[in-house]
Amino acid sequence: MIQTILFDEEGKQYYVNDISRDFHTKHGFLTAKDLQSKKVIITSNTGHEFKKLNPTRRDVLDKIKRGPQIITNKDIGLIITETGLNKDSVVLDAGTGSGALACFLAGIVKKVVSYETNEKNIKIAEHNKKTLEIKNLTIKNKDVYDGITEKDLDVIILDVPEPHHVLKHLKSLKNGGFLVVYLPSLTQVDLFIKEAAKHDVIVLKTTETLQREWIIKRNIMRPDFSMLGHTAFLTLCRKV
Numbered sequence: 001m002i003q004t005i006l007f008d009e010e011g012k013q014y015y016v017n018d019i020s021r022d023f024h025t026k027h028g029f030l031t032a033k034d035l036q037s038k039k040v041i042i043t044s045n046t047g048h049e050f051k052k053l054n055p056t057r058r059d060v061l062d063k064i065k066r067g068p069q070i071i072t073n074k075d076i077g078l079i080i081t082e083t084g085l086n087k088d089s090v091v092l093d094a095g096t097g098s099g100a101l102a103c104f105l106a107g108i109v110k111k112v113v114s115y116e117t118n119e120k121n122i123k124i125a126e127h128n129k130k131t132l133e134i135k136n137l138t139i140k141n142k143d144v145y146d147g148i149t150e151k152d153l154d155v156i157i158l159d160v161p162e163p164h165h166v167l168k169h170l171k172s173l174k175n176g177g178f179l180v181v182y183l184p185s186l187t188q189v190d191l192f193i194k195e196a197a198k199h200d201v202i203v204l205k206t207t208e209t210l211q212r213e214w215i216i217k218r219n220i221m222r223p224d225f226s227m228l229g230h231t232a233f234l235t236l237c238r239k240v
């Protein structure tokens with residue numbers, strides 16, 4: 001568990017998990033006494049300054065234990081804004097994987113139920129749920145292709161390889177509710193959309209988000225050479 005965060009003079013960030021011990025960096029070490037103090041700027045034994053910040057839920061989410069590929073923040077942002085998820089929403093998420101999406105959403109919605117078939121991934125997600133002290137997330141060892149037991153759902157989010165198998169179970173979703181399908185390949189999107197045409201669902205759009213950061217320091221202002229490009233396509237649907 002992160003106890004404090006340090007920023008060095010170059011803006012590099014360090015997570016410190018144990019402030020009862022000295023913490024070593026390439027700019028020398030910080031003493032346990034300084035790490036535990038109320039000071040917000042502390043100095044290493046070699047004279048370098050570090051800014052000290054308290055961790056928030058956002059930092060813990062960043063460092064969760066990972067198994068399979070997680071949904072990235074850029075995509076989580078789009079899911080929340082496109083579906084209008086809020087404190088009254090009840091959500092079904094499948095598959096749980098590491099629980100990155102489920103744990104993030106639990107912080108803003110009323111309730112999340114998440115289905116996962118792989119026991120190893122359930123253990124990872126349960127570990128992350130415990131670390132984040134989440135109470136409104138239920139992880140079930142369940143195949144989402146076999147059906148959805150929950151009723152009156154506001155949003156269903158599917159990060160599984162063949163989401164078209166879930167189209168026949170959409171009676172669990174409220175009229176007007178959102179179905180979000182997260183698929184890395186356009187061939188999967190194509191199959192899903194063809195199958196969706198046979199069910200009580202309106203396909204609104206398929207979209208992706210590309211995230212490019214900029215280098216801004218002294219007289220340099222340019223886009224970073226690398227960027228977070230394609231992760232997956234989001235296909236958004238609404239239940240009739």
Ligand SMILES: C[S@@+](CC[C@H](N)C(=O)[O-])C[C@H]1O[C@@H](n2cnc3c(N)ncnc32)[C@H](O)[C@@H]1O
Pocket residue numbers: 068069070071094095096097098099100101102115116117118121142143144145159160161
């Ligand atoms: C890419 S991971 C999901 C990552 C997750 N969305 C996150 O943000 O951490 C896909 C997961 O779906 C699970 N899965 C695949 N088919 C499934 C099914 N039919 N029902 C439930 N889970 C399934 C896999 O075991 C895997 O853990």
